[in-house]
Amino acid sequence: MMEACFWDHKGVIHIEYIPKSTTITTDAYCDTLMRLRNTIKSKRPGLLKRGVILIRDTATPHSANIT
Template sequence: MILLDILPKGESVNTDRYCETLDRLKHAVRCKRPGLLRSGVVLQHDNATLITAKHTKEWLEHYRWDIIPHPAHSPDLAPSDFHLFGPLKRHLEGKKFEDEDELIGEVRDWFSKLDANFFTQGIYSLLPRWQKCIALHGKSSQ
């Protein structure tokens, strides 16, 4: 895990906020995994407006980060949707938290205990999902 960015309560993601998160990601990569930037960064995005906005595209072009295209309405191609949120929900199921800070602490703790293989599995499981998507001509399999 390189960056866990939790949006403050009541805020929503817009283009500026997203680019700020990308800046934090760039800084975190530089600090935690310096060789990664030399080998290139590839992001998988959906087609949300904030991601296709001019400001975001300019940011990505400036830093030369590549984007993997993502068919619309395809949660089965987003590792966060098919690989991450389910296990996190199961981990949190039935737990009670006194406040938001306690919940955030539990989420951070859960992420900190995941080993690299967990994330590697999520990325490698993309290949058969992409192959299925291509076979379906870009349509979601859901």
């Protein structure tokens, strides 16, 4: 199992557990980012208005234009 964890200076915002042998496609990553956005809206109101910076690697799903 793999864990995707997103946090800011206040702590963890969102965690997802990805089953073993799951391929992280562009669509799957975009779905994760949408769930992250919804979690940010509920846990950190106003954060999206200031802008969000994500630091991520350059894996193919992460660097696709749609992402």
